[in-house]
Amino acid sequence: MEEISSSVFPFPFQEGLLHFSGPPLLLPINPAAANMKNFDPLLNQPPPPPPPPPPPRKIMRRDVERQRRKEMGALYKTLLTLIPLHYIKGKRSTSDRLQETVRYVKDLKERVKRFRARKEELVMMKERGGGDVSTVATHHDSSSSPTPLPTTASSPSLLSSSSGSNSNMVGEMGGSRVAVKPCKVGGVEVTLTIAPPASGLSLSTVLKLLVAHGMSIHICSSLKLNHTILHTIHAQVRGGRAIDPSQLEQYLSILIQNNDYEVFSI
The missing domain is CATH 4.10.280 (MYOD Basic-Helix-Loop-Helix Domain, subunit B)
Known part of the structure; x- marks a missing residue:
């Protein structure tokens, strides 16, 4: 038995003592690295840093x-x-x-x-x-439906289904004159030159007449030369309807000729 043991272990052998040589199986744990995520104990390297924030x-x-x-x-x-x-x-x-x-x-x-x-x-x-000039700018747009005026042979309706003539409609009554022409942007331009004895015609009466027939008054200017008054009115028709300048001229001519404006009052 001693010969076999001496041939297998040529070096002196002591019982009760074991010795292993080689790399350690477990590495010591680093307390600082134990709390890191994705920590590799074999490589002993920290995780990659997070991406930098976007620049300001x-x-x-x-x-x-x-x-x-x-x-x-x-x-x-x-x-x-x-x-x-x-x-x-x-x-x-x-x-x-x-x-x-x-x-x-x-x-x-x-x-x-x-x-x-x-x-x-x-x-x-x-x-x-x-003379002296007075200018009045007004914008009148009534939301209510226009009040129709009585239609007679001498005062037909102003509104028509077709557009009016492009030529100026001029009516002269002694020293007074009415001119109605269509505007480029839509609507009509009414020019009233009122001289005695028709100088008593009030501007409000003419404006009420236009509003009663569904028109919207945008600009009104007045010029007084001695005893003659010149009114310029720019009006547009509401609801997309067309207006006949000749019919409007006829209405205003009756106003100037008659001096009885109660017939056309609203």
Whole structure:
């Protein structure tokens, strides 16, 4: 037995003592690394750092764009309150409403040019006649339905299904004159030159007559030259109907000729 053990273990052997050489099976636990996620005890490496936050410039751009959208929305709502309803009625998309806004601005420019020319004309008339000028701007749009006036052979209805003639309708009654012509932007322009004895005709009577037949008064200017009064009225028809300038001229001619204005009172 001793020979076998000596051939297998050529080195001296002591009983009760075991010795193993080689790498340790378990590594000591690092308390700091134990709390880290994705910690690899074999590699002993910390997890990768989190991605850096976005730079402040990108955050600033996002905030600026959000603020810009809010301001544009507020400006768009304000713009809709400034446009007349008949321009944007039935238009739901933003592009259509903006196109109607452009058209409204162009119409306003045309009206400004026309009124500027009219102002220069009135100033020249004042300088030649030596009278005083009084200008009245009014906007009257009655929501109620117009009160129809009695239709007679001498006073037919003003409204017609077709558009009126493009030529000026002029009627003269002694020293007074009536001129009615269509406007480029729609509606009609009525010019009343009232001289004695028809100078008692009040402007309110003429305005009531136009409103009673479904018209909306936008601008009214008056010029007084000695004893002659010149009224210029710009009116439009509500509801998309057309107006005959000759019929309107006939009504106003009767007003000037008769001096009995109670027949046409509202």
